[in-house]
Amino acid sequence: MINDKINNRYYKTTGMILKHSPIGEADRLLTVYTANMGKLKLVAKGVRRTKSKLGGHLDLLNHSQLEVSRGRNLDTISSALSINSFQLLRENLRKTADAFYCLDLVDSLTPENEPDHNIFLNLVETLEKMLHIENPLIIWHFSFKLLYLTGYLPELYNCGNCQIKIQPNKHAFNSILGGIVCENCSIKLENNLQTHNNSLPISINTIKILRYFKTHTLDNIISLNVEQSVVLEIQKALLSHITASVERNLKSTLFLNHISKFISKME
Amino acid sequence: MESRREISAIDPVLKLIQELNKLPGIGIKTAQRLAFHLIKIPNDSVSLANAIIEMTNSIKTCIICQNITDISPCKICNNPSRNNKTICVVEEPLDVLAIERTGSYSGLYHVLNGCISPTNGIGPDELTIKLLLERLRLASENPNNTVEEIILATNSNLEGEATSMYLQHLMQPFKYKITRIARGLPTGAELEYADEATITKAMEGRYTL
Numbered sequence: 001m002i003n004d005k006i007n008n009r010y011y012k013t014t015g016m017i018l019k020h021s022p023i024g025e026a027d028r029l030l031t032v033y034t035a036n037m038g039k040l041k042l043v044a045k046g047v048r049r050t051k052s053k054l055g056g057h058l059d060l061l062n063h064s065q066l067e068v069s070r071g072r073n074l075d076t077i078s079s080a081l082s083i084n085s086f087q088l089l090r091e092n093l094r095k096t097a098d099a100f101y102c103l104d105l106v107d108s109l110t111p112e113n114e115p116d117h118n119i120f121l122n123l124v125e126t127l128e129k130m131l132h133i134e135n136p137l138i139i140w141h142f143s144f145k146l147l148y149l150t151g152y153l154p155e156l157y158n159c160g161n162c163q164i165k166i167q168p169n170k171h172a173f174n175s176i177l178g179g180i181v182c183e184n185c186s187i188k189l190e191n192n193l194q195t196h197n198n199s200l201p202i203s204i205n206t207i208k209i210l211r212y213f214k215t216h217t218l219d220n221i222i223s224l225n226v227e228q229s230v231v232l233e234i235q236k237a238l239l240s241h242i243t244a245s246v247e248r249n250l251k252s253t254l255f256l257n258h259i260s261k262f263i264s265k266m267e
Numbered sequence: 268m269e270s271r272r273e274i275s276a277i278d279p280v281l282k283l284i285q286e287l288n289k290l291p292g293i294g295i296k297t298a299q300r301l302a303f304h305l306i307k308i309p310n311d312s313v314s315l316a317n318a319i320i321e322m323t324n325s326i327k328t329c330i331i332c333q334n335i336t337d338i339s340p341c342k343i344c345n346n347p348s349r350n351n352k353t354i355c356v357v358e359e360p361l362d363v364l365a366i367e368r369t370g371s372y373s374g375l376y377h378v379l380n381g382c383i384s385p386t387n388g389i390g391p392d393e394l395t396i397k398l399l400l401e402r403l404r405l406a407s408e409n410p411n412n413t414v415e416e417i418i419l420a421t422n423s424n425l426e427g428e429a430t431s432m433y434l435q436h437l438m439q440p441f442k443y444k445i446t447r448i449a450r451g452l453p454t455g456a457e458l459e460y461a462d463e464a465t466i467t468k469a470m471e472g473r474y475t476l
Contacts, residue, residue, distance in 0.1 A: 019386050024292055050453045056462030060386075060425040085464045090425060093432045100385040100429070107386070255385035259433075266436060 013037055014065045014083065016123055017058055018107045022048065030058060030077070032066070033106055033123065038115040042068060043076045057082040061089065061099055063124060084124075088131045095130055097252075097259040098139050102126060104252035105143060105242070109150045119149050129218055137209075140234050141221045143242065144213040152245040154237070155179030156211050161189065166207070173202040173237040175244035180207060200240060206233040280306070331402065333378045333395045335360045343376060350374045355418040356399065356434065358382045358427065362420065374418070377402065382421055382430040391433060399434075403441050416444040423450050 015034035023029045026048040032040050047055040057064050057080040067079040089095045106123055110116070126142040147153050158165055160177035162185050172186040173179065176198045181189065186199060209230060213221065243249055280302055287298035305312040328334070329341035336342070343349060343363075353374030357363055363376050379394045406414045419434060421427035435445055451469035452461055461469075 021387070051456055053460040056465050082462050082464075085462065087464055087467065090428050090464075091432075093429065093436060096425070096429045096432065097385070100425075104386045251388035252385035254388075255383065255390050258390060262433075262436070 008070065010067060010069050010078070012065070012067050014063065015040070016103070016106075016120070016127075017060050017062045017064065018103045020044075020058075020060060026052075028058070029074070031107055033110065033120055034066075034115075035117060035120045036115055037113070039107070039110045039112050041074060041112065042066070043071070043074050044080075045076060054080045059085070060103065061086050061127070063127075084128075086127055086131060089127065094259055094263055095134070097256050098130060099127060101139060101250075101252045101256045102142055104250055105146060108246045108250055109146055109152065109242075116149060119146065122146060122149065125218065129222070133222060135222050136231050137221050137224065137226060137234075138218065140231070140238055141213050141218055143238050144210065147238075147241070147245070148214065152241075153214075154210075154241050156207060156214070159185055161185035168204050171202055171204075171207070172199045173240070174199045175237075175240040178244075179241075198240060198244065200233075200236055202233055202237055203230065206230050206237065209234060210237070332376045333380060333398060334363055334376060348373075351413045352415045353418055354402075354414060354416075355420050357420050358422060358430070366420065379421070379430070382426045383433060384426045394430075396434065396437070400437060403438065403443070407441055414443060416446060418446050418448065420448045423448075 013034045013036060015032040015037075017030055018033055018039070019031040020028045023043070026046045028044045028047050030042050030044050032042055034040055044054055044058050046052050047058055049055070054077065058077065062082045063084040063086070064080045064082045066077055068075045069078045086099065089099045102123060106119065110119060122142060122145050126138060130138055144153075154173070154175075155178050156166075157180075159182035160174055160179045161181050164182060166180050166182055170183045170186070172181045174181045174186070174189070177189075180202065181199070189199065205227070209224070209226060212224075239250075239253055283302045283305070284295070284298045287293055287301050288295055290298075293301070305315070325337045326335055327337070327339050329336045329339050329344055331340045331344040334341055334343070338345075350373045354377050355366065355372060355374055356377045356379060357366070358379050358381060360378055363378060366372050366376075377395070377399050379396065379399070381389055381394050383389060383391060383394070403414070403417075406412050417434075417438060419431045421430045421434075431447060435447075438445055449468075449472050450465065451472050452458065452465065458466070
């Protein structure tokens, strides 16, 4: 009986810290994607103080073990221990930008309190891979898999407008119509301004890679040797699809683009 | 219901409560308590109101360091006894206060007015980074240039580190000495509760006694 009461008041979980915003004197409201409870909003008391015991364990991009006490509105974190703080990502500007993007994408695409262990695993595995491997396909594979897990996957086999099977021909990617559009339809749609503005040319190689994303693991993807132009097409297609799915521009993509331009200029 | 709305429109106390309620950390109950306290001390209320008005009218940003000030350039930038060889880059005006409180730093500052936070939509262009670069460019073209070192004192969280790394990349062409404030255990802290990143940094930054 007493045990039951205690269990109702506390719970233990592990999660990735996706987002934080300051509240009150020294507290923060955290958005955490947990392994078994989905996305949660939790209060972390006093973490903005230098001597906070929790602070270091609850920074963004921390995979932490949490002990949470239930509150009337929001639950409060009572203790935290970081499992992995992804230190190598924090020390590299490009990887930091990629990590910010991954966190923002999970936050934007997932609803609160809906557990999906695969989303959690996808995030953690991707970040762990990013620690030691620099490959632009990693974050696009992550984005694709997240779209798949959240039900926003773009259509890659049939035309988004007339539903016929896509033949190796000239195609376009149209985020409004939810995926690839066949040659006939893309010509027809040129007159419609709204759909035309959301249309991107897409090569057969890019479609192949996107289809490969669906059936293969991250390790398979990393071993691929893909041209820069295809990576760019994948990036454009997925970002426009994400913008259409969440119905707003993802703020972290601005920084992502800024940093990749900035770093290529430096090199 | 109608009469209630009328009261809220004319009652100056309710108006004050609404205004106080807008302040960070002040809920409706606290706002009520503060408003009724101010009624009891009319003289203090007037001086408080005057202080707020004076502050709002005279506050501006220093053209050199972007800190908030009443005179521009600010007292720190204008002070000839300060060490003009170092510029300490901080996120917020409150960070300047925190460093000044220690009395251990006598150089100049630059306030960024925030840090790079892509998830909240704050990128490099929203900060005063361009003004900092302009300041450094002017300094490096000046034959009497005194600046030797830039200290990056942004917060030691993910966003602060990202801001710091970005600035470091940007400032490399200037050939100034670029330093980052140390990270490690705060005074009075117990090792037991520290996270791995802090302990790693503390180990890296150890010194010979």
